[in-house]
Amino acid sequence: MAKAVAIVNQKGGVGKTTTCVNLAAALTAIGAKILVCDFDPQGNATSGFGVDKAHSPGIYDVLVNDADINKAIVSTKWADILPANKALSGASIELIGMDRREYRLRDCLAPVKDRYDFIFIDCPPSLELLTLDALCASDSLLVPVQCEYYALEGLSDLMYTVRLAKRSLNPALELEGVVLTMYDGRTNLSMQVAEEVKRYFPGKVFASVIPRNVRLSEAPSHGKPVSAYDRLSRGSEAYESLAREFYGNNYK
Numbered sequence: 001m002a003k004a005v006a007i008v009n010q011k012g013g014v015g016k017t018t019t020c021v022n023l024a025a026a027l028t029a030i031g032a033k034i035l036v037c038d039f040d041p042q043g044n045a046t047s048g049f050g051v052d053k054a055h056s057p058g059i060y061d062v063l064v065n066d067a068d069i070n071k072a073i074v075s076t077k078w079a080d081i082l083p084a085n086k087a088l089s090g091a092s093i094e095l096i097g098m099d100r101r102e103y104r105l106r107d108c109l110a111p112v113k114d115r116y117d118f119i120f121i122d123c124p125p126s127l128e129l130l131t132l133d134a135l136c137a138s139d140s141l142l143v144p145v146q147c148e149y150y151a152l153e154g155l156s157d158l159m160y161t162v163r164l165a166k167r168s169l170n171p172a173l174e175l176e177g178v179v180l181t182m183y184d185g186r187t188n189l190s191m192q193v194a195e196e197v198k199r200y201f202p203g204k205v206f207a208s209v210i211p212r213n214v215r216l217s218e219a220p221s222h223g224k225p226v227s228a229y230d231r232l233s234r235g236s237e238a239y240e241s242l243a244r245e246f247y248g249n250n251y252k
Contacts, residue, residue, distance in 0.1 A: 002035065002116035003250065004109065005176055006138040010161075011154055012125035014146040015181030018216055019242075020122040021048040022235070025078035025225035026243030032117040034079040037109065039134050041089035045122040049076045050223025053085040060087040062108045064094050069112055078225050080116075092129040101129070102169055106137035118250075127161045135165040140176035144210075145197055147183045147190040155200065175204055177249070179242065183209040208242040211235065 007020045017040065024034045038045040043053040051074050059082045061067035073080050095101040109119060121134045135141065141162065145151050166173045178201045184190045198205045210216075213235035219226040226236045 002033075002113040002119045003140065004106075004113070004119040004121065004138045006121045006123055006131075006134045006141040007144065008123040008131060008134065008141050008158070009143055009145065009154075010125055010127045010131070010158055011146075011151060014151055015144045015179075015210060016125065017044040017048060017122055018220075019142070019144045019179055019181065019210070019239075020045050020120050021078075021220070022216070022225045022227065022239040023243055023246065024118075024120050025227050026239045027118065027247060028079050029227065029240075030243060030247060032247065033115065035073065035082065035112065035116045035119045036079050037082045037105075037119060037121045038084035039088070039105070039121050039130055040084060040124045041086050041091075042124075043084045043086070043088075044220065046081060046083040046085070047223060048220045048225065049074075049078060049081050051076065051081055051083050053083060055083045058083040058085060058087070059108075060084065060091055063088075063104055064091055069108055073112070078228065088130070095129055095133070102132055102136045105133040109137055127157065131161075132165060132169070135162065135173060136170045138170070138173060140174045142176045142179060144179045144181045145193075146181050147193045147209075149189065149193065152193060152196060152200075155197075175201070177201075177246075178205045179208075179210060180205065181210040182212050184212050206242060206245055208238060208245050210238045210242070213238070 024036050057067035057072045062069045062072050123131045123134045215230040215233035216235035219229035
């Protein structure tokens with residue numbers, strides 16, 4: 001039975017989708033079976049795997065129109081993916097009148113959970129109904145945090161939302177961990193932010209940190225994870241390290 005992990009941060013530009021795509025690919029490389037559910041209307045995880053955003057059906061059709069999830073899943077060399085596109089942006093409004101609206105995604109994913117080791121849900125960069133659906137569908141959440149001052153602002157809002165979801169909708173939800181992204185060891189700021197995050201989340205910050213790396217920025221334009229774009233880059237090595245740490249934490 002797959003463990004569902006929501007990759008979430010309401011701030012944009014913190015490396016959320018980059019982490020989702022590259023961690024999934026790195027875990028696949030070590031033998032794990034991964035499904036990525038692109039739950040962001042921007043569809044960046046979809047294009048990051050080289051999948052056409054216009055693919056139909058996608059997660060929107062499964063979520064709102066009860067399409068067959070098996071027909072929506074696209075297999076790639078790096079992971080299976082449930083694609084998303086801008087149609088998903090209207091789903092929050094359409095879900096409002098539905099029964100069990102907070103559990104729609106959980107119910108949609110249930111038929112395929114036996115086929116995977118992990119399901120990663122790439123959440124939109126906001127605290128809205130789609131994000132709440134993702135939290136209700138997940139066993140844990142992984143939070144990428146950019147090593148800049150503004151990234152610290154809003155963490156308390158995110159954790160407040162998580163506590164609400166845990167208390168009233170998904171009591172089993174746990175914090176998988178926090179990933180430090182865009183880390184630059186040459187600057188005092190990165191080190192200060194890292195220390196602050198470790199104080200805020202004691203024992204929950206991954207030892208593997210993701211550096212600033214131009215290859216990580218270039219890979220999505222080629223429709224590939226960084227491991228396929230430049231296997232020897234610092235970004236690729238960092239996500240390989242994170243994958244081993246993540247896998248080890250789950251299979252001790």
